Amino acid sequence: MAAAAFGxxxxxxxxxxxxxxxxPIALSATTFGGSAQFAVASILDxxxxxxxxxxxxxxxxxxxxxxxxxxAGGFAGxxxxxxxxxxLVVDESWALSIGAGRFDRRVLLGxxxxxxxxxxxxxxxxxxxxxxxxxxxxxxxxxxFPALFLALLAPRLRERRALYAAVAGxxxxxxxxxxxxxxxxxxxxxxxxxxxxxRAGRRG
Numbered sequence: 643m644a645a646a647a648f649g650x651x652x653x654x655x656x657x658x659x660x661x662x663x664x665x666p667i668a669l670s671a672t673t674f675g676g677s678a679q680f681a682v683a684s685i686l687d688x689x690x691x692x693x694x695x696x697x698x699x700x701x702x703x704x705x706x707x708x709x710x711x712x713x714a715g716g717f718a719g720x721x722x723x724x725x726x727x728x729x730l731v732v733d734e735s736w737a738l739s740i741g742a743g744r745f746d747r748r749v750l751l752g753x754x755x756x757x758x759x760x761x762x763x764x765x766x767x768x769x770x771x772x773x774x775x776x777x778x779x780x781x782x783x784x785x786x787f788p789a790l791f792l793a794l795l796a797p798r799l800r801e802r803r804a805l806y807a808a809v810a811g812x813x814x815x816x817x818x819x820x821x822x823x824x825x826x827x828x829x830x831x832x833x834x835x836x837x838x839x840x841r842a843g844r845r846g
Contacts, residue, residue, distance in 0.1 A: 644789070645676075645734070645757045646764035652679055653768020659687035663769050670765040674732065674758060677828070678702040701823065705832035709736050716745040730754025737794040810834040 649670065656666035661683065669679055678699035685695040710731060717724045730751055739750035798804040811831035818827040 643760070645760035646767075648676055649761045649764020650768035652676065652683065653765040653770075655680065655687065655768075656683045656765075657769050659683045661686065666769050667762065667766050670762045673699070674729065674761060675699070675703050675706075676761070701826060702828060704829045706731065708832045709733075712736075713739070713745050713747075713750070716747045716750075727751060730758060732757060733791065734794060737798070741797065807834060 652670070653666055656669070656679075657663070661669075666679075666683070669682070673679055681698040681702055682695040685698060686692075710728065713731065713736065717727055727747075730753075732754060734757055735750045735754035738753045739746050741749070795808060799808060811834040814834050815827040815831040818830055
């Protein structure tokens with residue numbers, strides 16, 4: 643539900659930024675990265691160039707490098723199959739898949755698939771029916787994802803290693819926000835959180 647709500651918010655913003663009707667939906671279907679897509683729409687809305695929008699999106703999505711490393715050993719089969727399944731590795735599906743401290747590929751694929759449908763469907767609703775919604779911030783949709791991330795994080799903090807990783811990542815991000823470009827704090831925090839990743843090669 644949170645993914646769909648935030649997808650609606652993105653669709654409204656992207657349409658207001660002059661991206662048209664189909665480009666935001668195609669972007670959600672191919673990129674499937676909320677923070678990166680919001681960065682693109684915000685920069686274009688502020689009349690920034692395409693190069694700046696792409697650079698911001700790449701920086702924000704670099705956090706998937708440490709996330710991918712932490713679960714790479716859990717994927718099996720042919721390279722093309724692994725490539726397709728890896729597209730469903732996003733923050734929420736990853737967090738749910740290691741919820742018991744042991745990576746479960748089936749949980750990741752199930753959660754990722756539901757998130758994908760919600761995100762792309764929400765984007766389409768926001769693009770096509772955004773005029774009826776008005777300002778999405780008025781409904782509190784801008785708070786949906788931070789609340790979701792906190793809900794995913796809380797159960798993990800019972801483990802000492804995960805707690806250390808969360809503290810290290812939060813401290814790094816907080817220190818870097820005032821002095822670094824957008825995206826860098828998230829990348830640095832994600833790298834620190836490798837401290838709390840399950841051992842590579844564990845499979846569910």
